[in-house]
Amino acid sequence: MASKVAALLFLGLICFQFATAQIVMDCCLSVSEKRLNLKNLVSYSIKRAGMGCDISATVFVNKKGMKLCVVPPEGNPWVQNLIKILDKRHPHH
Known part of the structure; x- marks a missing residue:
């Protein structure tokens, strides 16, 4: 009987640890307004403040x-243009 209780407590502890585990996000600590050279870029992602990251950014x-x-694409036409071109190169993005 004691072994069943111990097994249930152990299982509960494991479930609790999985439930409270945080997903690690790859977020930017700061952003640059420096324009990038398209020929060197292969992909991108957009990070949103409040959705796991402190600041919004285009990576x-x-x-x-x-x-x-x-900087994020909103209000930055040069970032929007790079994204549009990368999407054409890799439509499955």
């Missing part, structure tokens, strides 16, 4: 795998 990935944090 471009270059050919070397480096992640470059720049």
